[in-house]
Amino acid sequence: MNRILFGITLFFYFLATFHFLLYLINQRESIGKVCQLTTILGFGFHTLSLIYQTVELGHVPMTNIRESMAFFAWAIVAIYLVLEYRVKIRVLGTFIVPIAFILVMASLTFPESAAPTPGFFSSGWLGIHTTLAFLGDAAFAIAFGVSNMYIIQERQLKHKTSGAFYRMLPPLDVLDELSYKAIALGFPLLTLAIVSGAIWAESAWGSYWGWEPKEIWSLITWLIYAAYLHARLVAGWRGRKAAYLAVIGFLIVIFTFLGVNLLLPGRHAFK
Amino acid sequence: MEIVVVGLSHKTASVEVREKLSFPEARLPDALCCLGRLEPVNENVILSTCNRVESYAVVKDAEQGIVGIRDFFLDYHQLKDDVYRESLYAFHGREAVRHIFRVAASLDSMMVGEPQILGQLKDSFDHALESRTTGVVMNRLMKKSISVAKRIRTETKIAESAVSISFAAVELARKIFGRLDGKSVMLAGAGEMAELAAKHLVNNGVKTVMVANRTHERAVALAQEFEGRAVKYEDLAAEMVHADILIASTGAPHYILSQGDMAKAIKERKNRPVFLIDIAVPRNLDPDINKIDNVYLYDIDDLQSVVESNIKERHREAELAEEIIEEEIDTFLAWLRSIDVVPTIVAIREKAEAIRLAELERTLPRLGELNEKQKKSIEGMTQAIVNKLLHSPLVALKDSAGNPEGSSHIETARVLFGITEEKESAPAAEPEASGSEAETR
Numbered sequence: 001m002n003r004i005l006f007g008i009t010l011f012f013y014f015l016a017t018f019h020f021l022l023y024l025i026n027q028r029e030s031i032g033k034v035c036q037l038t039t040i041l042g043f044g045f046h047t048l049s050l051i052y053q054t055v056e057l058g059h060v061p062m063t064n065i066r067e068s069m070a071f072f073a074w075a076i077v078a079i080y081l082v083l084e085y086r087v088k089i090r091v092l093g094t095f096i097v098p099i100a101f102i103l104v105m106a107s108l109t110f111p112e113s114a115a116p117t118p119g120f121f122s123s124g125w126l127g128i129h130t131t132l133a134f135l136g137d138a139a140f141a142i143a144f145g146v147s148n149m150y151i152i153q154e155r156q157l158k159h160k161t162s163g164a165f166y167r168m169l170p171p172l173d174v175l176d177e178l179s180y181k182a183i184a185l186g187f188p189l190l191t192l193a194i195v196s197g198a199i200w201a202e203s204a205w206g207s208y209w210g211w212e213p214k215e216i217w218s219l220i221t222w223l224i225y226a227a228y229l230h231a232r233l234v235a236g237w238r239g240r241k242a243a244y245l246a247v248i249g250f251l252i253v254i255f256t257f258l259g260v261n262l263l264l265p266g267r268h269a270f271k
Numbered sequence: 272m273e274i275v276v277v278g279l280s281h282k283t284a285s286v287e288v289r290e291k292l293s294f295p296e297a298r299l300p301d302a303l304c305c306l307g308r309l310e311p312v313n314e315n316v317i318l319s320t321c322n323r324v325e326s327y328a329v330v331k332d333a334e335q336g337i338v339g340i341r342d343f344f345l346d347y348h349q350l351k352d353d354v355y356r357e358s359l360y361a362f363h364g365r366e367a368v369r370h371i372f373r374v375a376a377s378l379d380s381m382m383v384g385e386p387q388i389l390g391q392l393k394d395s396f397d398h399a400l401e402s403r404t405t406g407v408v409m410n411r412l413m414k415k416s417i418s419v420a421k422r423i424r425t426e427t428k429i430a431e432s433a434v435s436i437s438f439a440a441v442e443l444a445r446k447i448f449g450r451l452d453g454k455s456v457m458l459a460g461a462g463e464m465a466e467l468a469a470k471h472l473v474n475n476g477v478k479t480v481m482v483a484n485r486t487h488e489r490a491v492a493l494a495q496e497f498e499g500r501a502v503k504y505e506d507l508a509a510e511m512v513h514a515d516i517l518i519a520s521t522g523a524p525h526y527i528l529s530q531g532d533m534a535k536a537i538k539e540r541k542n543r544p545v546f547l548i549d550i551a552v553p554r555n556l557d558p559d560i561n562k563i564d565n566v567y568l569y570d571i572d573d574l575q576s577v578v579e580s581n582i583k584e585r586h587r588e589a590e591l592a593e594e595i596i597e598e599e600i601d602t603f604l605a606w607l608r609s610i611d612v613v614p615t616i617v618a619i620r621e622k623a624e625a626i627r628l629a630e631l632e633r634t635l636p637r638l639g640e641l642n643e644k645q646k647k648s649i650e651g652m653t654q655a656i657v658n659k660l661l662h663s664p665l666v667a668l669k670d671s672a673g674n675p676e677g678s679s680h681i682e683t684a685r686v687l688f689g690i691t692e693e694k695e696s697a698p699a700a701e702p703e704a705s706g707s708e709a710e711t712r
Contacts (some may be wrong), residue, residue, distance in 0.1 A: 171448060172448075
């Protein structure tokens with residue numbers, strides 16, 4: 001059952017990605033509508049799949065890397081849909097939905113390990129800690145997509161190459177502001193994720209902080225975004241430099257998520 | 272019945288020729304009536320703008336109609352020279368409809384996508400309506416042209432991008448700032464183009480206008496015009512802290528703003544972006560300023576290349592518009608065929624026959640056992656009723672084929688007998704035509 005739901009999800013995300021790329025090229029409103037519809041359908045089936053798994057497993061499906069990546073993708077699409085509803089800049093999807101599609105695709109390359117679930121997964125902390133972490137990361141993913149758009153558009157305007165992208169992409173100030181807002185949303189979520197993780201660790205292992213790789217890299221991520229917000233609010237950083245920082249921040253998020261889990265040992269590692 | 276176009280445009284005639292053949296608005300009613308009195312012409316509209324002079328007409332015979340209208344153009348203006356005759360083109364049938372749709376949609380304009388032509392076409396149609404030189408076919412054709420033009424406007428980006436320097440400046444400002452509400456613009460120097468660009472910016476939401484000029488009085492006067500404030504010419508660099516947009520157009524032989532000046536200003540602005548437009552020759556602003564982050568410097572050549580790429584974009588969109596036009600021509604021609612007299616008569620006959628047969632089938636069984644002869648005579652009676660009832664309307668319709676009100680008779684007959692147009696054309700054509708009516712009258 002879950003396989004079917006997940007397959008449909010993947011199919012719609014594929015269609016959405018394909019149409020979003022097409023939309024970037026030909027900018028037809030009819031294509032834009034297809035983009036929106038396929039994204040919403042994909043998201044709907046993805047949500048059903050998550051609910052189904054949660055009911056079946058008895059806890060949120062985030063205990064192995066396959067499940068986590070899929071959930072991460074879900075969070076990205078969720079935040080994208082809210083954003084799209086608020087700002088109505090459809091082309092954002094071209095830079096965001098493919099990230100979700102790639103994550104879902106990539107998740108399939110990992111084994112569907114029915115690893116014996118350690119007891120502490122059934123505590124409510126798993127859901128709180130991981131949901132907060134992934135929603136925060138999803139907000140950073142949005143900032144990443146938007147910042148890429150900013151960097152492209154900024155280059156077009158600086159070099160005076162009024163190509164197809166120039167016409168298509170939203171104004172610089174709008175992108176700059178969106179990226180800022182996404183990070184301003186993601187940062188407190190990440191902070192809460194770290195705090196809830198510490199509390200969970202305390203109840204599970206008796207210590208709040210263990211200096212294991214995941215924790216260290218999460219702290220680095222946190223510091224990067226703290227620096228972004230600080231530079232922005234205090235030093236008046238904006239535009240290109242801020243966009244590059246947002247891109248670097250997300251690359252570290254990805255490393256913290258994948259690299260640490262796969263390459264480095266620790267209690268966050270999936271076995 | 273044929274639709275024809277006779278006329279000339281910027282594509283076939285020089286301005287000298289066009290002005291000789293044009294119809295000033297005051298003489299339009301007279302010209303419309305004169306043209307309407309020509310033997311082959313049933314309905315006509317004259318469109319006379321500075322770029323084109325055209326007659327759209329419904330005629331009995333295409334060849335005669337074209338010759339007649341062409342002669343009328345020359346006779347009316349008392350022109351004999353072959354130059355004039357040669358600059359006139361003529362289309363009939365599908366080509367004529369296509370030409371009218373293309374004109375309305377601004378595909379045949381000097382600047383593809385320019386918006387004025389549609390208004391001019393509406394005015395021409397109004398004149399013709401006032402002079403009562405149009406009928407069912409021309410009214411339908413004009414309304415359809417207007418709705419096709421609107422459809423193209425909304426479905427393609429043919430009129431979207433800026434094709435003049437001053438609008439290109441506004442477009443770029445929007446790409447940088449998004450909304451221009453509350454932004455401020457500084458005018459350095461007071462050229463005509465700078466003023467025009469400033470006007471467009473203000474119309475798009477720019478709040479504050481500041482003016483700096485070498486002669487301060489001129490700055491004060493211009494500032495007053497925009498309800499803005501004059502700035503001392505020497506303070507320009509310092510005032511850049513407050514200006515989001517600068518339009519430089521002074522006659523200064525050297526740069527009036529250096530990279531250092533701008534770097535300082537941007538720092539004080541906490542990196543809020545600045546858009547600099549340098550339309551002066553020689554240039555007023557140091558090109559190196561563009562290297563500063565969050566500063567976007569465009570000179571006149573840059574703006575020109577934006578305009579050129581936008582024009583190319585419009586031509587690409589025009590191809591899409593041509594497809595829409597072909598589709599709409601099909602719809603229109605289907606309607607046109609349907610109001611032709613022969614199919615109408617056939618349709619009325621068929622409908623009557625169908626009713627007759629249906630009623631016979633219903634009634635005969637109720638009459639009990641009838642012999643062949645009785646059946647025959649009942650059938651004969653129904654046939655006679657139908658034929659006699661239809662006789663005079665059908666004769667009138669046949670007679671109407673040749674005269675100017677013919678099409679309206681046919682249209683009326685179709686309504687009275689409840690005959691709908693060809694299936695595929697009817698639903699698409701109706702709502703659009705009635706939708707544009709309110710605006711055209």
